[in-house]
Amino acid sequence: MFRSLKPVLGFILAGIICLNATAQNKLPVYLDENKPIEERVEDALSRMTLEEKVAMCHAQSKFSSAGVPRLGIPENWATDGPHGIRPEVLWDEWDQAGWTNDSCIAFPALTCLAATWNKDMSLLYGKSIGEEARYRNKNILLGPGVNIYRTPLNGRNFEYMGEDPFLASKMVVPYIHGVQANGVAACVKHFALNNQEIARHTVNVNVDDRALYEIYLPAFKASVQEGQAWAIMGAYNKYKGQWACHNQYLLNDILRGEWGFDGVVVSDWGGVNNTKQAIYNGLDMEFGSWTDGLSEGASNAYENYYLAKPFLKLLQSGEVKEEEVDKKVRNILRLAFRTTMNTKRPWGSFGTxxxxxxxxxxxxxxxxxxxxxxxxxxxxxxxxxxxxxxxxxxxxxxxxxxxxxxxxxxxxxxxxxxxxxxxxxxxxxxxxxxxxxxxxxxxxxxxxxxxxxxxxxxxxxxxxxxxxxxxxxxxxxxxxxxxxxxxxxxxxxxxxxxxxxxxxxxxxxxxxxxxxxxxxxxxxxxxxxxxxxxxxxxxxxxxxxxxxxxxxxxxxxxxxxxxxxxxxTFPVKLDDNSAHKLGEYPGKEQVTYNEGIFVGYRWTDKEKIKPLFPFGHGLSYTTFAYGKVTADKKGISQSDKITFSVSVKNTGSRDGAEIVQLYISDLKSSLPRPVKELKGFEKVYLKAGEEKTVSFTVDKSALSFFDDKKHDWVAEAGTFEAIVAASATDIKGKVSFDLK
Missing domain, CATH: 3.40.50.1700 (Glycoside hydrolase family 3 C-terminal domain)
Incomplete structure (x- = not known):
């Protein structure tokens, strides 16, 4: 009973601290919402003991981590997503808590959201599920998932947004905005390369840098840089021999170093495997581990987690410097100030x-x-x-x-x-x-x-x-x-x-x-x-x-x-899928992505394989006619933009919506490239007989590939084609242009 009241007591204590401070006209910096968030973080950090800092870095129950009660800093409470708010479970067990008021609205799986190709639907989805999470007083929603659809056998594909990194990138951003408008952190998962469920705790993924950056990372990058996600969840699998939940390359070099992520990195439940790696390789909060021989669900196992007593002992002995725990706590405090300690966040609603x-x-x-x-x-x-x-x-x-x-x-x-x-x-x-x-x-x-x-x-x-x-x-x-x-x-x-x-x-x-x-x-x-x-x-x-x-x-x-x-893509048979034709699947200890960047329609285009149903395919009860594709200029410089336009008319007797797709083709490249790549889409609603013009504006980023030797994105001068299509195989028109 007391544990279920702890979040409420934290809020009450924070209120008492604020009232006392206000009465004395000495509001602490960390409680002053008018102060810059980084000043608040440093002030709170300076007031915390070593034990309090470590306590914030690991779970205290199945779905919560500690706050700092004496400072009025509330606990963090996470919940599965990404399709609805999970029912309450017991403190130390996975069994349901038996509440009668935790029945949620179940939203469609994220494959359905991706199939709308509608960014407005993504925003509506995020806003709605964020309201449900907020009402239940959760401040971390464990979703959305954006791992790429590499094989149709992956049991968790239904939680993700398909095979194309551009589509997933554009659909995930509004979802994040919708969730976080409620003062709830979207925790984008599973970072990264979690493309099979078999042996997911042990498999080491071997993938070249080009495929990593062009296929498997873009949706995460968009989540961070465009979505401003407040949390990222690590994956179970390994990359370069290190578990993804504490991975120098993924978390320190790329996520924080290249992308500038300032949020919190959360482990997947049971995804932590080593104290030293967890300390130094980018993890902030450890959840769900079962360590030191303790079985899953063992009562009060949390003090034995990798970032609990083992972490504290290393800090107390001086073997690990306090700055390492401070890095983690800064990120966790930033999360608190954005969510639980934001007095202006809405109250949410549930089951409406x-x-x-x-x-x-x-x-x-x-x-x-x-x-x-x-x-x-x-x-x-x-x-x-x-x-x-x-x-x-x-x-x-x-x-x-x-x-x-x-x-x-x-x-x-x-x-x-x-x-x-x-x-x-x-x-x-x-x-x-x-x-x-x-x-x-x-x-x-x-x-x-x-x-x-x-x-x-x-x-x-x-x-x-x-x-x-x-x-x-x-x-x-x-x-x-x-x-x-x-x-x-x-x-x-x-x-x-x-x-x-x-x-x-x-x-x-x-x-x-x-x-x-x-x-x-x-x-x-x-x-x-x-x-x-x-x-x-x-x-x-x-x-x-x-x-x-x-x-x-x-x-x-x-x-x-x-x-x-x-x-x-729907393949006719498994052998039409590149992961099964060229790559390894499933891997137990190792899995190698021999297909590289040729995933989904990129592979069927390259090999001229006719799919059962192509990427981007979908019919209507009405019909649509496309006009000629035009460009507003014949060529662009490296710093310029170009706009392509096409008219679309509803030629049937019913109102309907068409998804117009823009693909870009590089006609000559120093490295192998896909025949075409999705670089724009728009869902346009047309009444019977109505006609509208759809336009897409792109810059050199839409023409670029990742050069792994230079470790940089490169747009080579030459001739390109803009391809307007109703699916990956239903081409409606093309126009050529040059990059100078």
């Missing part, structure tokens, strides 16, 4: 209808219409009177499971429920299970309201589904992956590209029974689709949170016009 509506809007904009032969969608309810819904994912809750992103949602509208609510009064809607995937009814202390147990055999389930399909006007199969082990799940990777649970057979049999078939794939990863040439309509949905079913039904019925586009 407004947040649910925001999640629904993001989901609607992120759902991707992959294929729509014969205009199967949207569903014409004036002609479609008998609808069959098939598949476990139609009824399975997806806000639980998946690892640290598992949530206790206030409610979740499953696809089946959303479809019935939207269409049930206009059509006779029936359900058939079709297959059994994971019938588990309890995850992380959350008991599902819908019983998923199923005694019938696979043959009986298919027989039932195909018979009902023959009697229906339309069949909607809702399947894909789930958030169970070896699916889309932290700590596990997928074992293959194919759909699990024999779903391909179910889909094939359904198509034989009824050609009017819609397949809805719910996943955070690409999947193989051997039936793609037969099935007329395919929809890519995601783990879309509280309003998942409502958003999907809205798209299927045509209430919302689909406008999402893929943030990663």
């Amino acid at each position: 209808p407004e947040h649910a509506a925001a999640g629904r809007k993001i989901a609607e904009e992120g759902i991707v219409l992959l294929q729509n032969k014969n205009n199967t969608l949207p569903i014409d309810l004036s002609k479609t009177k008998r609808i069959l819904v098939v598949g476990e994912n139609a009824i399975k809750p997806m806000t639980v499971g998946g690892g640290s992103s598992s949530l206790k949602a206030k409610y979740e509208v499953a696809p089946w429920d959303g479809i019935v609510k939207r269409m049930g009064t206009q059509a006779d809607i029936k359900y058939a299970r079709g297959y059994v995937g994971d019938p588990t009814s309890k995850y992380n202390g959350v008991v599902l309201k819908r019983d998923l147990t199923e005694p019938r055999s696979a043959e009986e389930l298919i027989a039932e589904a195909t018979q009902l399909a023959k009697e229906s006007d339309l069949v909607i199969f809702i399947g894909g992956l789930n958030k169970s082990n070896n699916q889309d799940c932290e700590g596990h990777d997928r074992k293959h590209l194919e759909l699990p649970y024999n779903q391909d057979k179910v889909i094939t049999e359904l198509y034989k029974a009824n050609k009017n078939l819609v397949v809805v794939n719910i996943s955070g990863n690409a999947v193989a689709m051997p039936w793609v040439n037969e099935v007329p309509a395919i929809v890519q949905s995601w783990y879309n949170g509280t309003e998942s079913g409502t958003a999907l039904a809205s798209i299927l019925a045509g209430d919302a016009n689909p406008s999402g586009k893929l943030p990663f």
